[in-house]
């Protein structure tokens with residue numbers, strides 16, 4: 135290595151796990167940097183990067199290059215929460231089983247997705263992939279069966295476009311919400327009374343859902359929490375605009391659709407990458423978990439279960455149904471992905487009827503049977519452990535380029 139041309143790349147001091155070091159190493163390689171960590175594993179020494187500007191703009195786990203902060207290190211400072219990961223609008227709605235945003239950013243780099251490309255997350259959940267893709271200028275299509283998830287994901291990625299209108303309606307909305315609370319009636323107002331733009335209405339709706347969750351989980355008074363959430367969400371949405379201007383970002387579009395991952399509403403070969411995390415078998419009951427929010431949106435949690443993967447069927451046949459559903463999802467993901475592109479699947483272990491299932495191994499089998507070529511696994515401990523699942527695997531596959539023969 136030429137000492138004159140070498141640069142020092144500083145690893146994120148918040149990184150604590152081996153998988154983060156592995157992702158840092160892989161993303162540096164994908165960004166055209168050949169590097170070696172020093173003995174502390176906190177500093178990488180590298181030859182002059184092929185494209186230093188791109189490295190500074192995209193890296194997730196490197197916070198400084200020769201002591202100059204990267205874009206991500208600065209972006210993360212637009213944070214109104216106590217958690218280092220919940221910057222910008224990531225904190226909107228306390229969804230269980232959210233992705234780690236920094237991991238998603240690194241994966242988008244490793245998969246070499248560029249502005250103008252489209253990434254798909256067929257289990258978009260609370261929208262982490264959509265927001266991280268947006269910050270990198272990548273288009274995201276997010277699909278989820280849950281109306282709570284599609285609403286939250288849209289609000290996280292769209293509200294900056296309508297913040298002025300949200301602020302213009304805020305006082306009027308607060309008066310109506312307080313009056314409904316005083317009269318003891320459910321807050322229900324036709325969208326036209328608020329704005330002719332759904333995105334404005336959706337913003338207030340998510341603030342209401344957070345308040346329902348605050349009341350259900352922390353016993354907080356509903357109206358005070360609702361009004362406070364609107365204020366906090368508006369501040370974080372302003373942060374999106376400020377970060378975009380200060381860091382010269384070009385936001386990608388997020389196209390969030392309510393739909394079924396077993397039957398994707400997409401053309402064959404139409405996406406350039408997939409990052410996703412399906413339900414971990416029957417480990418977490420997403421319907422029960424979001425029952426208060428589903429009810430607030432007018433859904434009956436008992437009747438909506440039919441198409442939710444992992445909660446369908448009775449206790450005995452649930453695991454078989456889960457595996458059948460996941461086989462269909464793997465085939466669909468294979469169909470919609472362009473040849474030569476990456477699929478990254480994050481999945482933990484699962485248990486059903488006191489029996490442990492090695493979901494990562496089963497997922498490798500199902501994806502391989504669908505036609506994917508398995509490339510690697512990165513093991514990851516799970517923070518905020520729930521159920522019996524305490525480890526996750528990041529599984530990476532490629533859809534073989536056209537004309538290649540697969541040997542299995």
Ligand SMILES: C[S@@+](CC[C@H](N)C(=O)[O-])C[C@H]1O[C@@H](n2cnc3c(N)ncnc32)[C@H](O)[C@@H]1O
Pocket residue numbers: 229231232233234256257258259260261262263277278279280283393394395396410411412413414420441442443444
């Ligand atoms: C592990 S969570 C995804 C969490 C997400 N990565 C995030 O950061 O919030 C799995 C998601 O799969 C969704 N889901 C369940 N059945 C589905 C189906 N048939 N089609 C699409 N999504 C489904 C659930 O609603 C849930 O949001």
